[in-house]
Amino acid sequence: MVREDSTHEVIVSQCNKVFIVLFYEEIPYSGSASLARWRNSPIPAKSEISNFRTVALVALFLFPTLAEVRISAQSIDGRSIVTSEAEEDEAVVSCTLDSLSIGGQQLNVLDSISFYLHRNGEPEACGASVLSESTIEKGLSQMECKKEVDKYQLEALLTAVFAEELAASDCGSNDNSTAPEGFLHYCDMGVDRTIVQNDYDHLVRIPRKGNLPCRFFSREGDRISSFEDILRMAEKAETRECTEENDVCTDRMDLHLYAAPAGRVFMFAPSYVGEIFQISHVKDSLGQPISLEVLSLDPRVFDIYNFFSADEAHSLIDKAVKETSPTYRLHRSTTGSATASIFNKRTSENAWDTHGTLAQTIKRRCLSVLGIDEYQESLTDGLQILRYNQSNAYTAHMDYLEDKDGSQVYDYESVGKGGNRFATILLYMSDLGEHDGGETAFVKADSPGKEHVPLHRAIQQLRDSGDASTLTPDSWEEIMAAQCRARLSVRPKLARAVLFYSQHPNGAEDKMSFHSGCPVLGATTKWAANLWVWNAPRPEFEGAPLKKDLSNVTKAESAASQQLRAVFRNSGKDRRFEKAELYFDEDGFFGKLGPKDPPISLTVKF
Numbered sequence: 231m232v233r234e235d236s237t238h239e240v241i242v243s244q245c246n247k248v249f250i251v252l253f254y255e256e257i258p259y260s261g262s263a264s265l266a267r268w269r270n271s272p273i274p275a276k277s278e279i280s281n282f283r284t285v286a287l288v289a290l291f292l293f294p295t296l297a298e299v300r301i302s303a304q305s306i307d308g309r310s311i312v313t314s315e316a317e318e319d320e321a322v323v324s325c326t327l328d329s330l331s332i333g334g335q336q337l338n339v340l341d342s343i344s345f346y347l348h349r350n351g352e353p354e355a356c357g358a359s360v361l362s363e364s365t366i367e368k369g370l371s372q373m374e375c376k377k378e379v380d381k382y383q384l385e386a387l388l389t390a391v392f393a394e395e396l397a398a399s400d401c402g403s404n405d406n407s408t409a410p411e412g413f414l415h416y417c418d419m420g421v422d423r424t425i426v427q428n429d430y431d432h433l434v435r436i437p438r439k440g441n442l443p444c445r446f447f448s449r450e451g452d453r454i455s456s457f458e459d460i461l462r463m464a465e466k467a468e469t470r471e472c473t474e475e476n477d478v479c480t481d482r483m484d485l486h487l488y489a490a491p492a493g494r495v496f497m498f499a500p501s502y503v504g505e506i507f508q509i510s511h512v513k514d515s516l517g518q519p520i521s522l523e524v525l526s527l528d529p530r531v532f533d534i535y536n537f538f539s540a541d542e543a544h545s546l547i548d549k550a551v552k553e554t555s556p557t558y559r560l561h562r563s564t565t566g567s568a569t570a571s572i573f574n575k576r577t578s579e580n581a582w583d584t585h586g587t588l589a590q591t592i593k594r595r596c597l598s599v600l601g602i603d604e605y606q607e608s609l610t611d612g613l614q615i616l617r618y619n620q621s622n623a624y625t626a627h628m629d630y631l632e633d634k635d636g637s638q639v640y641d642y643e644s645v646g647k648g649g650n651r652f653a654t655i656l657l658y659m660s661d662l663g664e665h666d667g668g669e670t671a672f673v674k675a676d677s678p679g680k681e682h683v684p685l686h687r688a689i690q691q692l693r694d695s696g697d698a699s700t701l702t703p704d705s706w707e708e709i710m711a712a713q714c715r716a717r718l719s720v721r722p723k724l725a726r727a728v729l730f731y732s733q734h735p736n737g738a739e740d741k742m743s744f745h746s747g748c749p750v751l752g753a754t755t756k757w758a759a760n761l762w763v764w765n766a767p768r769p770e771f772e773g774a775p776l777k778k779d780l781s782n783v784t785k786a787e788s789a790a791s792q793q794l795r796a797v798f799r800n801s802g803k804d805r806r807f808e809k810a811e812l813y814f815d816e817d818g819f820f821g822k823l824g825p826k827d828p829p830i831s832l833t834v835k836f
C-alpha cells in the first residue's frame with residue numbers, strides 16, 4: 231500500500247513483493263503495490279533511461295523479507311526529492327547505552343554535562359540542554375539500537391536529540407528561529423541551500439523526519455565523530471563547581487558544540503579581538519601547538535601561530551624559483567574566475583605548487599585548521615607562491631569570485647547550493663619592516679584601537695614620511711599605500727600565517743573581506759603564499775555544483791548533473807525481515823539489507 235501525501239512523502243508499507251523498478255512517466259509499476267508518481271519526475275523504464283531527461287528513481291522491494299525500508303531519491307541538481315518511509319511500527323524497541331561498544335558506564339558522565347549549542351560561526355549559544363542517558367537511548371532506539379555509531383549516525387542522533395530538547399530555543403534557522411522544528415530546519419536548509427558535498431551519500435537522515443543532520447564541532451573546529459570525542463571534550467570542558475547546598479548537587483561541565491548545517495563548512499566564531507583558539511587536534515610541523523588569535527571581527531581575520539616553519543617557507547620559495555614548467559613557474563599574476571587575464575593593478579608574480587610534497591602537506595594542514603576533517607583536493611586551488619618586488623602590489627579585491635554576467639555553468643552562489651572561495655590562508659615568507667610596505671590591508675576595516683584616518687590625511691602622512699618616494703604621486707599604488715597605513719593591516723613576517731573568511735557562515739559573500747596586497751616600498755622582496763579554500767568542489771572537479779539552468783551546459787557537465795540517488799535501509803523493527811536483500815529488477819543483486827547492514831546508496835546516471 232502506497233500513498234503520496236501533500237508534502238510529497240511516499241509511504242510504503244506492508245509490501246510483500248518488492249522490486250526496484252525504474253519506470254517512465256505513464257507506465258504504472260507492476261507489482262503487488264501501487265506507487266504514486268512524483269509529480270515533476272516521470273520515471274523511465276530501465277531500457278528507456280537513456281532516452282529521457284527527467285528521471286526519478288523509485289524503489290519498490292523484492293522479497294517477502296522486507297517490511298520497512300526508507301527510500302529517498304534526489305537529483306543532484308535539486309529538481310526532485312522523493313522520500314518515503316514505512317509506516318511506523320507500534321512495537322517499541324528499547325535500547326540501552328550498555329549496548330554501545332564504548333560501554334554505557336563511561337557515558338554516565340553525560341548526565342553531568344550541560345551542552346551549549348551554537349549555530350555555525352556564532353559566538354553566542356542559541357540554547358542549552360542536557361543529554362541524559364534516557365534521551366540518548368531514545369535516539370538510539372529510533373536508530374535501530376546501533377552497537378557502533380559512526381560519525382554520520384551520531385550526527386543524526388545528536389541533531390534529533392537537540393531538536394527535541396531545544397524546541398523552544400533560538401537554534402532555528404534565522405527566518406524562523408523558534409518554530410517547533412526550527413533546529414531541524416536550520417540543519418537541513420532545503421535543496422536550494424544544501425550543498426551536495428562528496429560525502430552526501432553517507433549522510434543519515436533524521437529518523438521519521440527525513441531531514442539532513444547538522445555536523446557538530448568543538449569551538450576549535452574539531453569535528454565530533456564519536457561518543458568518545460564528546461567524552462574527551464568533556465574532560466577538557468569548564469567545570470562549574472557545585473555551590474548549592476543540596477544533596478543531589480554535582481559538579482557540572484559546560485560543553486559548547488557548534489552546529490553546521492548539512493553541506494556547510496565550519497567557521498570559527500570569534501567574539502573579541504585578541505581571543506585565542508587552541509587548535510590542538512591539528513598536527514603541525516614544529517611540534518608546537520597551533521593557535522589562532524583574532525585580529526578582527528568584521529571581517530573575520532586571525533593570526534595562525536606555529537602554522538608553518540621558516541624552513542618550509544624557504545623550501546617553497548626554492549621550488550618556485552626552480553620551477554620550469556610554463557604552467558607552474560613564476561610569471562606575472564593574473565585575475566578572474568573563468569578566463570585568467572593580466573590585470574594592471576596586480577603587478578606581482580606568482581607560481582603554482584599543486585602537488586609538491588610540501589605543498590600537499592601544507593594544504594592538508596590548512597583544511598584541518600579550517601575544520602575540514604577529510605582532505606579533499608577539490609576544495610582548494612593550488613598553493614600560490616607570490617613574489618612582490620619593489621612597488622609591486624595587488625589592488626583591493628575579494629577572493630570571492632563573481633559570475634558577473636551570469637554566463638558560467640558553475641554555480642558560484644554560495645548562499646544557495648553553489649560553491650565559492652570561503653577562506654584564504656596567507657603565508658608570509660619574508661620579513662618586511664615598518665617602512666617597507668607590503669602589508670595585506672583590509673581596506674574597509676579600521677585598525678582596532680586606532681582612530682579612523684580619512685584618506686586625504688593618510689596620503690599626506692605617507693608623503694611626509696618619505697617612505698613612498700618610489701611611487702608616482704596620485705598613482706593607484708600611492709593611494710593604496712596610504713590606505714594600507716590607515717586601515718586594518720597585517721605586516722609580513724617570515725613564517726607568519728593569517729586566515730580570513732570571504733563568506734559569512736550562511737554562505738553569503740562577506741563584502742568586508744575586501745583586501746589588498748600593499749605596494750612594497752623598500753628594496754626587500756615580499757614572498758608569500760596563499761591557499762584559497764572553497765566551500766564546495768571547485769569548477770572542473772567531480773561534484774562541482776552547477777546551475778539549475780542547464781540549457782548551455784556541456785555534455786560532460788550535464789551528465790554529472792543528471793544523477794539521482796536513493797538510500798535504502800532496513801529499520802529492523804520487524805524480525806521477519808532480518809534477511810532482506812536488495813535487487814535491481816529480478817536478478818540484479820545489490821546487497822544484503824538486513825537491519826544490521828549499512829544503508830545502500832544508489833546513484834543513477836541518465
Ligand SMILES: O=C(O)CCC(=O)C(=O)O
Pocket residue numbers: 616624629668669670671745746747748758760
Ligand atoms: O599579497 C597579499 O598580501 C595578498 C594577496 C592576495 O590577496 C591574493 O593573492 O589574493
Ligand SMILES: [Fe+2]
Pocket residue numbers: 627628629745
Ligand atoms: Fe586576495
